[in-house]
Amino acid sequence: MIAAAAELIAASPGEDFSLRAVCDAVGVKMPTLYHFFGSKQGLVDAVVERGFDLYLGEKSAMESSGDPVQDIRAGWDAHVAFGLAHPGFYTLMYGTVQPGHSPAAQARPSEILRGLTARAAEQHRLVVPSEQAAAHILVTNIGVTLRQIVLAAPDPELSAAVREGAIAAITGTGTGPVTERNAAVAATIELAAANPSVLGPTQTQLLVEWLTALNDARRTS
Template identity: 80%
Template structure:
């Protein structure tokens, strides 16, 4: 029973910190204010988290749980490039809806420190770029492609948070520029198979999801036969 009560107090402290961060995005929060909201003393908070950074790390973990919950609710199209597009948009939307969380998750930088929770969405992105590479649709290594997408996605999101103004046109332009760079569609239009794959992936509404997926599979098979 005591263990359950301890777990409940820990979650209440995280929830209180979350509320303070959401109320004043980008601003520091007081540990005393967190404790007052829960009705405990500072030693109790230090018991659970060890330090303020420990509490911040727990809040960041909570933020990534929310973020990944939103990504999980997004149905895969079956096409890795299109899923990168959709993932980009989910990322930006989460940041704009939760600027307090987002600035802690990606905007607070300490040299040599990367929150462990950051690895989870990165793994999802790397899996998508690995699939795209397996389909011969990248002109850079899959790890490099994932890094390009991630840093651009974070930059666009932080820019809009700083300006406090959503800019969907900017986001779409940077997204398509990054995709063109990693797929080579901006410079390799002399490759009709690559061009056809990316045009189909960018406009799945033309043929429909099932037909678009089949077309990309056929074009991938042709590309593999040609390269073989």
């Protein structure tokens, strides 16, 4: 039943679906559906759970770069790619809003993101609290993905621009008084992290660690 509902949703992203159609697709009666899921919302929650399983399965196949900010970049791109490839799942996962309700499955990818921002904070790479940084990245990532789904057209330039703007905001590599302190070091670190192929992954990670250590020593001296 979950698979049938997922197929119906994927065929018409953003549209409502009929429980009767789901039952007909799998050859069961309505009481059977209610026995297993309790309600239409129960079935929707199960489909959402399936969507997050698929999403996290794809993310788990990604290799970590060893740099938390670069991994945030890669995670952003993977998030957008999943939404464009699975708009039916995505609109249920992130586009269907109920005040005061958040699907439990949303906590799993959010926890991964909070882990990355916590690591970045430990390296003194953030100018905002790590929880705020994670929220900043998540809401902008969702917004960019939903816009592309609504327009039914990928916009990689927009996604990259918003991604870099969000990263600049949390790392202090943008403009404004809050970013003046350590701006040069932060900008160098993020430039290296955004272009790991220039120096190579190992050398890039070493550069980030050295610059972080030197900046810490200067701040405490």
